[in-house]
Amino acid sequence: MQVLVTDPIDDAGLERLRAAGHGVETAYDIGDEALLNTITDVNALVVRSGTDVNEAVFEAASDLIIVGRAGIGVDNIDIDAATEHGVIVANAPEGNVRAAAEHTVAMTFAGARSIPQAHARLRTGEWAKSEYLGTEVNGKTLGVVGLGRVGQEVAKRLESLGMDLVAYDPYISEDRAERLGAELVEFDTCLERAEFLTVHTPLTSETAGMISTTELELMDGGYLINCARGGVVDEDALAAAVEDGVLDGAAVDVFADEPVAPDSALLSVDNIVVTPHLGASTEAAQENVATSIADQIDAAFAGAPVMNALNAPSVDESVFPRIRPYIDLAETAGKIAAQLLDGRISSVSVSYEGDIADEDVELATASALKGVFEPLEWQVNAVNAPQIAEERGIDVTESKRLQSDDFQSLVTVEVSNGDDQLAVSGTQFTGGEPRIVKIDGYRVDAVPHGKMLVARNADKPGVIGFIGSVLGEHNINIAGMFNARRDIEGGEALTIYNLDDSVPTDVVERLLADERMIDVRYLTLNGASDTK
């Protein structure tokens, strides 16, 4: 598999990918145009904040499986476009949290004690001792906007230095804030009470520009520290607020456009301390995020759960071995059901019974959808299948029942076209053999693989012989078969054949021409049926 790395990551990540046998190409500072040309046969792309992974990238990247963000913020990646193209986006949400928190604390002090300014003057021989009267954090109020992983670590550190905490985060509980010793308050209150305000939200449509002139005026003095994302704080408004004395100072690590333009207003105001997006730049953080992303890429290539996938159902590694067979069975059951039902599919229901009902089955359900949609030749995988269902107005339901009548675990995929339904169930026998055990109400025992013929016929003597001889005449070898009939003798029967060879349409038609045959479908479990 081919991995392209377009922002510098730690060698440990590159080595891990190479050790796993993948081809790794680094192209730091690659331009947009060159990226579009290079990405065409790449299977994984690794980025930090320096690469714009937009829709055009996904359009060009037909073999792309995963984009790994060696860090936290994913505002430079078009996740909707990734999902539409079935590409996993994963980040490394833990590895640089402490680095970002420490840098925030460092920037707080740098701003409050004018460390960079004093340093610069001393380097030119000026002993400007009397010009710098700093502000202590001890006894002051810290306002935290966004009390997530980084915000919490910053809060803990600055609280231990004697600060009182207020926080604004509409998505966390009061309990969580309280446990940190922070008072959860409204946004305006947070701005009004903060003597130091630190921003730790992601950049989203909701947070873009959330702090501008009006908000800075509410602060009325004090310091603003932004080590989250440039677009959250309006840069011109911040520069003006510090310049005009509305704020005492600011410290900024991140910019709306990076690298920041040399004429940015933020670079020319005395009391604004700046760093070039260094929050995550420690050895430990870079090693952590690079190896985390390498592991996730390797998992994605192997079809295993991707721990921090942002747009695909993710499964805990410890439960994956238990649910893996049902992920495969759900896909197979979905494929069979879709190939046996005519008409436009309007709903899919996936149900789990027995032990499997006790597990997190989101990935298995996505896999069932993939199975249903694949025979329809839609470009689909478990990442985009739920979205495809939604876009096409297909109802998807998932249900669970802890009891199972006949099997330890059973997964059933039922498809409906509005008039008719068709359900296919699968289980895993002890010893690891997957089996399809029910098709459209018939109790069967079929090995789900390769080429299969499903025939429904009148339950009369000689029908199986007839099918066998027609297949034989066409040199189609039968590898195995299972015959089932509905409740009463002389009613309807269903026979499943596992075949070594494909069944051409004219052979299906020849079988169907016999009046004893009710329905005959040739289906493949490796791709679209060639009779539909």
Ligand SMILES: NC(=O)C1=CN([C@@H]2O[C@H](COP(=O)(O)OP(=O)(O)OC[C@H]3O[C@@H](n4cnc5c(N)ncnc54)[C@H](O)[C@@H]3O)[C@@H](O)[C@H]2O)C=CC1
């Ligand atoms: N300067 C640097 O090098 C680094 C910057 N970052 C930035 O920090 C951000 C936060 O990282 P984490 O704390 O790990 O993310 P997180 O997801 O753990 O926390 C973000 C918090 O923001 C809150 N939030 C979302 N929308 C909000 C809104 N409208 N108002 C208030 N709060 C809101 C969320 O509820 C969540 O608690 C990242 O998205 C990234 O942009 C992260 C690491 C390094």
Ligand SMILES: O=C(O)C(=O)COP(=O)(O)O
């Ligand atoms: O992890 C993040 O969100 C960061 O902002 C770090 O960015 P970087 O990897 O240094 O470009």
